[in-house]
Amino acid sequence: MFEHLSRNYELGLLAYVFTYIVFCIPITYVIYKVRKEQRNQNK
Known part of the structure; x- marks a missing residue:
């Protein structure tokens, strides 16, 4: 029973x-690109 629970917990944690990685990396990249472009426009 406990083994089954920990297995589900591990799968949930992995998911x-x-x-988190799939959503946050593109968002961070977009924010970085936008900031870089804004900095270039200010010059």
């Missing part, structure tokens, strides 16, 4: 980390 959470995967979703």
Whole structure:
């Protein structure tokens, strides 16, 4: 019973980390690009 629970917990944690990476990296990249472009426009 406990083994089954920990297995589901591990899978849930992996899914959470995967979703976090998939969503946050592109968002961070877009913000970085926008800031870089704004900095170039200010010159």
